[in-house]
Amino acid sequence: MNKVYPGIEDALADIQDGMSVMIGGFGGSGAPIELIHTLIDRYRKTGSPGNLTVINNNAGNGAVGIAAMIYAGMVKKMVCSFPRSSDPKAFTDKYLAGEIELELVPQGTLAERIRAGGAGIPAFYTPTSYGTLVAEGKPVAEFDGRMYVQERWLKADVAIIKAELADTKGNLTYNKAARNFSPLMAMAAKLTIVQARKIVPAGGIDPEHVITPGIFVDRIVEVSDPKQEEVLLREGVQA
């Protein structure tokens, strides 16, 4: 078994038009910038992959990462909890012009829907959003005297995530709060592609320290000096 791909292009080759793509990260922490921008480069050259549904907590900031995907015109729909940021122009303009769809999901519900998708649980009940606009049209039920909203699992064709260490069997660790949605997304996608700061031989991560077990990971590429979205934004990277 060897999940290691030598190049990012090859690792991403199966991402096609119209797919749903979970992208790890909360704001810039954990955003797989090199995977995202390799995908954008392919779209600019070939016109594919477009028409994507992107699942992330946010909807991009400035002109880097998901915001750059939106500027490029690859994104048909965002599924997220908070499509605002310090510079939300990429999403906001397209949304107000009716050129991009939004499925707004409360943050904890988004996390749990993804977890459920990865865990084979088609639906669950949560108190979150009961009695609000977000719950409109969803089944509700009473448990032990309190009302709950039924939410469905969320799965995707592909997940692209950023890890700190990966071993050749796909076991992963993360760096600090960059973990956020990535362990959940790795479970919930048919194909999980990881950029890791360092790839080590199997056995190079103490099994007690593995955060994402390799069963959830399909492809790994090493990006030894990954860019931080926040640093790029501060450097004033333009679309």
Next chain:
Amino acid sequence: MTTKLSNAQIAWRAAQDIPDGAYVNLGIGFPEMVAKFKPEGREVIYHTENGVLDFGEAPPAGEEDWDLINAGKKPVTLNPGASFFHHADSFAMVRGGHLDVAILGAYEVAENGDLANWSTGPGSVPAVGGAMDLVHGAKRVCVITDHVTKKGEPKLVKKCSLPLTGVGCVTTVYTSLAVIDIVNSRFVLREKLPSMSIEELQAVTGAELVIDGPVGDLIVPEV
């Protein structure tokens, strides 16, 4: 004489009620200020939705680690004993009843504890983040807010007119004029500025203020 508390003073007042050893989530923006006024000698462990328990103050400029941020996407530091976890665990802490206190801002609070704090209605980009989760699960859900809007209209109302964040979820409201508990779907007045009569306070409150027990003086130092 104080005519109303500043935001910092409201945050100070809310901080006095956080017990030693509490696990606390502070909302983005104004509520983050509460951390500054933690009384000496009390240990408070802060939770942030993106997956950190026991984070500390912002690092000095130039020492930011952009993988170590809070829910407001600002850089933070770690206290000894901090931990990281993924988002599903983070919201299990929220909805599972493990947090002692959540402190949020508000556009409106209704006397039955309904909260509106995420949307000002159509025409803007809707964004909810973790607010709808945070209002369910914390043992105390506290709101800190000006008592009235910029136009002088009550923010404490009979029924919210803006889209709700949660139904019947607020426990206590700390305003620029008063401290009010929500008990059995009524606003129960606990403290008010000494310079104000109950009648004057009632006049800027959109639902009945119930007096049930002593009403203390809301006295806050200059901060």
